[in-house]
Each structure stands twice: as C-alpha cells, then as structure tokens.
Amino acid sequence: MAILKIAKMGDPVLRTPAQDVPDPTQPQIRALVSDMVETMVDAGGAGLAAPQVHVPLKIVIFYAPADGAEESVEEGAEEEAEQGAGDGAEAAGDPGALTILINPKIEPLTDEQAFGWEGCLSVPGMRGVVPRFTRIRYSGLDINGHPVSIEAEGFHARVVQHECDHLDGVLYPQRMTDLRLLGFNDEFDRHPLDLSPAQDEDEDGAADAADGADEPAGADGEPAKG
Numbered sequence: 001m002a003i004l005k006i007a008k009m010g011d012p013v014l015r016t017p018a019q020d021v022p023d024p025t026q027p028q029i030r031a032l033v034s035d036m037v038e039t040m041v042d043a044g045g046a047g048l049a050a051p052q053v054h055v056p057l058k059i060v061i062f063y064a065p066a067d068g069a070e071e072s073v074e075e076g077a078e079e080e081a082e083q084g085a086g087d088g089a090e091a092a093g094d095p096g097a098l099t100i101l102i103n104p105k106i107e108p109l110t111d112e113q114a115f116g117w118e119g120c121l122s123v124p125g126m127r128g129v130v131p132r133f134t135r136i137r138y139s140g141l142d143i144n145g146h147p148v149s150i151e152a153e154g155f156h157a158r159v160v161q162h163e164c165d166h167l168d169g170v171l172y173p174q175r176m177t178d179l180r181l182l183g184f185n186d187e188f189d190r191h192p193l194d195l196s197p198a199q200d201e202d203e204d205g206a207a208d209a210a211d212g213a214d215e216p217a218g219a220d221g222e223p224a225k226g
Contacts (some may be wrong), residue, residue: 001039004053008125009171018058018167024102024145025143029059033100033143036061045121047159047226049166052122058103058140060163062226064156101148104140104164108133109151116158117223118172119185127223128182129193130175132158165225 023027032055040061044074047062112134113121119127137158139149152160162172175180179192 001034001196003042004035004039006121007044007052007054009120009173011054011122013054013056014122014166014171015169015192016051016056017169018049018051018056020058021057021102021141024141024143029057029102030143033061037098040121043121043225046226047163048121049226050161051166051169058100058102058167060160060167061098062101062163063098064152064169069101070187076102076103080114098123100143101138101160101163102141102143104138104167106161106164107137107139109135115143116156118156118162119223119225120162120172121225122166122170123173125186126184127179127188130158130162130172131177132161132175136160137162159224159226174200 023029032050036048036050036053036059039053040046042089044126047060049061050057050059110133113131114134115129115131117127118130135151135153137149137151138160139147139190142148165175173179176182
C-alpha cells in the first residue's frame with residue numbers, strides 16, 4: 001500500500017466527471033482502493049473519492065458513523081479503515097464500517113434538506129455550511145462486483161452525497177447557498193458562528209441556512225473531512 005498525493009481545489013481532476021469502472025474485481029482496482037484507505041487514514045479523513053488522488057474513476061470510500069455517533073467520525077475512522085483495508089473492507093452499507101462503493105448512484109428519498117458543516121481533504125483548512133438531502137438511497141457495486149443498495153439518512157446520507165459529488169467534479173463550496181458560512185477552521189475556532197435562527201433581518205441568507213443547520217461533527221467544531 002502507498003499514501004497517495006491528494007489533489008487540491010483548482011486541480012483540473014477535481015472539475016472533471018469521473019469514468020465508470022468496467023470491472024471492479026481487477027487487481028489494479030483493489031490495489032487502488034487499498035492505497036485510498038491508507039491515504040484517508042493518514043490524512044485523518046472520513047471519506048475519499050478516487051479523483052481526489054488523481055484517478056478519474058467512480059470509486060468512493062467512506063466511514064459513516066452509526067446513528068448518534070457523529071462526533072466520533074474523525075477519531076474512529078482510522079481504526080475502522082485499518083481493520084477493513086486488509087480484506088477490502090467489504091461491509092458495504094454498514095453505517096458503522098468503512099464502505100467501498102464503485103459506480104455509485106444516488107436517489108433522494110425526500111425533498112427535505114438540512115444544513116450542516118462540511119470540510120474536505122481537497123479544500124484543506126476550511127469548512128462551510130452545506131445543504132444536503134436528509135434521506136437518500138445509494139446503489140453501486142462493492143469491491144467484489146456485488147450489487148449494493150442502501151437507504152441512508154442524516155450524517156450517513158451527508159457523507160455519501162459529499163463523496164459522490166467528487167465523481168461529478170463538484171466540491172462542497174459549489175453546493176453552498178451562503179458563502180458567508182465558508183471560512184478557515186482557525187478563524188471559526190476563534191470566532192464561532194452562531195447558527196441559531198436568531199439572525200439579523202438583513203442577513204436572510206445566513207438565517208435561512210441557520211434554520212436547519214446541524215451541529216459540527218467534531219467536538220471541537222471541526223467537521224469530518226472527505
């Protein structure tokens with residue numbers, strides 16, 4: 001296994017739609033996934049998409065916590081990823097395990113969206129408040145080429161939507177509805193945003209975002225990164 005270089009915002013590979021994987025069982029695909037797992041663990045992320053490591057293929061890996069365990073994403077990702085890396089992390093769809101998803105598709109199951117903090121390994125040192133569908137169904141193939149179809153909600157759904165956006169050449173700032181809620185982590189740590197609905201009337205955009213904002217995933221306000 002190897003730690004791969006992570007592409008940063010501005011790299012053309014992050015703006016280019018990824019290609020389908022013809023055969024997920026090929027040895028080079030399994031090797032790529034193993035390298036992605038090691039890279040994600042090293043970077044302290046909760047997810048990673050192949051375009052983020054300069055490979056324009058439709059492959060995502062992510063660690064989605066069990067219900068009620070959102071604050072442990074950053075801390076638990078490394079242990080789960082290391083356990084799964086050796087056997088291909090084949091427990092796709094288990095919201096408490098590392099998931100490998102190839103050629104994924106997402107179907108929203110509701111029109112309802114919620115706002116929440118997101119960060120990204122390709123946008124280092126920053127975070128923002130992003131709207132996402134609260135319930136989705138995602139499908140695709142696992143590392144053995146077996147079909148996967150899972151319903152997810154809440155933070156699990158957010159992680160999947162974030163990672164699969166990379167396959168369409170989309171980064172989370174492009175999903176934001178109010179760029180005033182995008183900033184550097186150290187500045188937000190020094191000057192925390194009040195995401196309550198009580199905003200000035202002349203800040204309608206921020207107030208709209210605040211109405212449904214989730215709490216940050218990390219105990220220190222740092223969102224899970226993918």
